[in-house]
Amino acid sequence: MRILTVEDDAVVAAGLVEAFSRAGYQVDHATSAETAIEALATTQYDLAVIDIGLPRMNGRDLIRHIRRKGLSLPVLILSAHDALEERVRGLDLGADDYMVKPFQLPELLARARALIRRSQAVSSSEIRIGALNIDLGRRSADAGGVAIDLTGREWDILQQLALTCPKVVPKQKMVESLSDWGNELTPNAIEIYVSRLRAKLQNCGIAIRTIRGLGYRLDELA
Amino acid sequence: MNSPDARRAGTSLRRRLLVLLLAPLFLLALISGLIDYRIASSTAETAFDHGLADDALALASRVALRNGELAVDLPPAAEAILRTDSEDAEFLAVRGPDGRLLGGDADLMPDAVEAGRSPVLTDIVMRGRPVRKASYAIATPAGLITVAFAETTNKRDEARSRILAALLIPNVLILIATFVLVYFGIAAGLAPLNALSRAIEETPRTDIRPLDGADVPQEAAPLVAAINRLLDDLAASAAAQRAFLSNAAHQLRTPLAGLQTQLELAAQDLPPAHRSKITRLVEATGRIARLAGQLLALARSAPEASAGHPVETIDLATVIAENGSDWYDRALARRVDLEFETAPAPLIGSAWLIGELAGNLIDNAVAYAGPEARVMMRSGVDEHGKAFLEVEDDGPGVPAAERERIFERFYRAEGQTAPGTGLGLAIVKEVADRHRATVSLRSRPDFPGCLVRVTFPAPDARAGDGTRGP
Structure with a gap:
């Protein structure tokens, strides 16, 4: 996995490079949008982490450039600005996620993993979370090579959680996607399926959290 | 008269x-x-x-x-x-x-x-x-x-x-x-x-936009003009002050990010026995970061900062759905059980500011209710058709003598040891004022815990008021 970080602050940049390296990624670093464009032209990256406030050409222009070139790599914005419209603007330009400085490393790494996971699920139809391997094409899951036996409903729930991770799957959305014509599932039924799934996925380095009133979330345990 | x-x-x-x-x-x-x-x-x-x-x-x-x-x-x-x-x-x-x-x-x-x-x-x-x-x-x-x-x-x-x-x-x-x-x-x-x-x-005291002089008699026009000149000056100096605050808070964030990242990496390098010092440093950095964020929120909740964030019809349930996951993690880190009970609650306002308001309410409840507490956030529309947001906890509550003062900036209850900047509820108050919402508080002994409720004006009532909205 190769990550490009574009950040002009030396201390933050050094931290990013080291954190991603320690997490097992290969990291290239650019201090300006111009160098980033050069790097992107010659190397294929799995993720770009881009600061908005860059000298000369700013991060927004860089993202616009990336999408205009037809590059589909996931882009994570790191910005000192947290105003909502700033965030919306960034996402509208084609960024995939937005984080505000200062950030906590575990969260940054989780978001980076999620972005890479989702973009790879599109190409390889496989998702890896913790020790869990999910093959979307074959509708199967295993933990460290040991196959996990899942019912259809449990599989649907896991797939939805894995694709949405680290975000919350709203309960209502879960109900709607699992119900079919004439067979409406109650939220209680969902809760039962989730707890069964939870039991089967013990020791997989993941946790399925119930956020009462919001929905379910798949967390990767550090 | x-x-x-x-x-x-x-x-x-x-x-x-x-x-x-x-x-x-x-x-x-x-x-x-x-x-x-x-x-x-x-x-x-x-x-x-x-x-x-x-x-x-x-x-x-x-x-x-x-x-x-x-x-x-x-x-x-x-x-x-x-x-x-x-x-x-x-x-x-x-x-x-x-x-x-x-x-x-x-x-x-x-x-x-x-x-x-x-x-x-x-x-x-x-x-x-x-x-x-x-x-x-x-x-x-x-x-x-x-x-x-x-x-x-x-x-x-x-x-x-x-x-x-x-x-x-x-x-x-x-x-x-x-x-x-x-x-x-x-x-x-x-x-x-x-x-x-x-x-x-x-007009709320914080609203310093010029007066509308159209219906004022000729004789009073110079008075209105003078008041408006004064308001302009006031707005300009307040804007400069807020801009400085906002700028300073932004400028703080990048070095803070660097500091926090380096500290977290350093903590990983140390054997677990020696990590606690660094962990405390990381926590302190987190608090500074939080303070910078809150100063920004205060700067942005000022009326003259309205250009910075659009006012639109928003739903409290949506704001909660978008931010709930983060709040849940913040509560989880303090071993507090956070639950939600949301019903659609439309209002006219700034989604970002309302998010800050709600987040600060939760942080406050989580900090003061203590570990193992239960915190519930609700949204809905009351019997008068007004959208409301409330946060309830089963903690010790707020003594009657302090109920007014807790909304002041940098006020910290006596003997309070919970981490906090003293700005959280001030932000709640400012953002509520900005949206013409009222904040009410119920607490022990006549309530089992503490309940802060923010009631927003009905959207229709706000729609008629074109010149002086947030």
Whole structure:
């Protein structure tokens, strides 16, 4: 996995490079949008982490450039600005996620993993979370090579959680996607399926959290 | 005119106008009344004097020379006619050349007047009463005869007081009418000014946008212009201050990010036994970061910062759904159980600011309710159609004495050890004010825990108010 970080602050940049390296990624670093464009032209990256406030050409222009070139790599914005419209603007330009400085490393790494996971699920139809391997094409899951036996409903729930991770799957959305014509599932039924799934996925380095009133979330345990 | 300040005597416009208008008016009425009175009463006096003079002449015509003796030919019936008057007592006297009384009242003395001239009228006192007397003299072969005819002044007094009344009553009525018209007329005339002062009064203290001067009377336009100039200056300096705050908070974030990242990496490098120091440093950095974020929120919740974030119809349930996951993690880190109960709650406002408000409410509940507490966030629409957001916890609550103060900036409850910047609830208050929302608090002992509820105005009520929304 190769990550490009574009950040002009030396201390933050050094931290990013080291954190991603320690997490097992290969990291290239650019201090300006111009160098980033050069790097992107010659190397294929799995993720770009881009600061908005860059000298000369700013991060927004860089993202616009990336999408205009037809590059589909996931882009994570790191910005000192947290105003909502700033965030919306960034996402509208084609960024995939937005984080505000200062950030906590575990969260940054989780978001980076999620972005890479989702973009790879599109190409390889496989998702890896913790020790869990999910093959979307074959509708199967295993933990460290040991196959996990899942019912259809449990599989649907896991797939939805894995694709949405680290975000919350709203309960209502879960109900709607699992119900079919004439067979409406109650939220209680969902809760039962989730707890069964939870039991089967013990020791997989993941946790399925119930956020009462919001929905379910798949967390990767550090 | 309803506020106590406007009623202060020294500055009452109404009183000034009343005094300025009524004093000269009163004086004018007095002078014109006096002149009218003088003219009217002298006209009446002249008419009465004519009658009196005629009586004197009539009396004089009764004097005849009989057998070489002067005598008054005044039979009792004729005298009765002369003396008859409904109002006044009449007196008469005819005296001969030597002053001898030829007829009439002995105590009435005609004045010495030239013979043949029209009767001369004088005021005298007779038998203790004021009396008007006409004196007349005729020359006869037997010598100068003087005649006096007098009457009391009852008729005259009566006429004078009627004239006085006739003049006084309309003048007083005019004065009263003027007073009433001016009194209420001023109120009506000042209505636009009152409306202006009400508009200023009803505006939240934090709202320093210019006043709308369109409906203000010409005379007050300079006042409005001056107030607006002042507000402009105020807005400019407040904006500069907020811009500085916002800039400083932003500038802080990048070095903080660097610091936090390096500290977290350093913590990983150390053996677990030595990590606690670094962990505390990471926590401290997190608090600084949080403070920077809160300063930004405060800067942005200022009215003049409205350009920075759009005001639109938002749903509290959506705001909660978008941020709930982060809040859940913050609560989880403190071993607090956070739950949600959301129902659609539409309102007009800034999604970012409302998110800050809600996040600070949760942080506050999580921090003060303590570990193992339960915190519940709800959204919905109350029985008045108003959107509300509430956060309930089962912690120790807020002592009554501190309920007002906890919304002040940097206020920290006495003996409070929970981590916090003292800005969280101030942000809640500012953002609520900005959205014209009310914040209410229920706490132990009459509530099992602590409940903070933010009630927003109904969207319809806000829609009509175009000029001064957030």
